Amino acid sequence: MNDVSGENMKEKRDSQDESINQNDGKKEKIINKADIILGLSIILICAVFLLVRKIIKKPGYTVKITVAGEVVMEVPLSEDAEYIISKSEEKYNIVKVSDGEVMVTDANCRDHICMNYEDVDSVGETIICLPHKMVIEVCE
C-alpha cells in the first residue's frame, strides 16, 4: 500500500515539473555565459574609462558656453563672475564662475538638472541644459 502511494506521488511531482518546463517549450536558461561576459565587460570598460578621466584631470583654463551649437561666450575660469545666458527671450540660465569652478545658479528650464552639477573645474567636464540647448564646457 505504501509503495503504491509513493509511486503516485512521484508521478504527480514529475508531471508538475514537466508542466512548468512546458511553459517555454524547452528548458531555456535565463542567463548564460555570454550574458555575464557581456555585462561584466561593459561595466569594466566604462569603469576604466571613467577612472582614467578622473585620474587624468587637468585643471581648466577657460569656459566655453554654447547654445544650439553656437559659441555664445568664452570666459576665463580664474575670474569670479556671473553671466546671464539667454539666447531667446523666455529662456535664461545664470552661469557663475567662482573659486575655479563653474556652475549654474539659476535657470527657468523645467527640470533644473543643470543646477545640480558640482565640481565642474577640469578640462572636458560639461554642464548641459537640454531644454535650453546650452552646453558649458571647460577647456584648456
Add this chain to the structure above:
Amino acid sequence: MVGNEESDNKINNEKQKQDKSTQKPSGNRLVALCGVFTALAMILSYLESLVPVSVAVPGIKLGLANLITIISLKKLGLKPTIVISVSRIVLSGILFSNVAVIGYSLAGAALSILVMLITSKIKIFSITGISICGAIAHNFGQLIVAAIFLENARIFYYMSVLSIAGAVFGCIIGLVAGSIMKNINL
C-alpha cells in the same frame, strides 16, 4: 495496460500544452493582452518617475518598463510590442512627466526594440543579455536625439555612466523577465 493508457494521455497533454505555449496569441486575446501590457508598462513608468535620476538627458530612467517590452517581444511578437511601447510612452509622457520626454523615449525605445529583436534572433545571449543590449541601446538612442537637439556631440560622454547603469539594470530586468516567463503561462 492501464499504465500504457495513462502515459499516452500524458504525452497528448504535453503536446497540447507545448502547442499552446509556443503559439502567439491572436484576435481578441491579443487585443486584451496588449491592453493589459500597456497598463502594466504605464504603472512601471510611473514608479520609475518617482525615482529622480539627475543626468543631463531628460528621460533617462531605470528602464523598468523595458520589462514589459521584453516579455511582449517574446510572447506577442514585434507589432504588438511596437503598439504597446508607443502607447505607453505617449500616455506616460502626457500623464507623468513633460511632453518633451516623449521624443527621447520614442527614439530610445525604437533603437532598443530593434536591437533586442536582432539579438534574440542571433541566439547567442539568453534573455538577460538581450535585456542588457536593449537597455544600452535605449540610452544610446536617447543620447542621439539629445545630441541632434543640442547640435553638440559632447553629450555622448555620458554614455559611459549610462552604460554601467544600463548593464546593471538591464541584467536585473532581464532576470526578472526570464523568471516571469518561466513561471507564468500566458
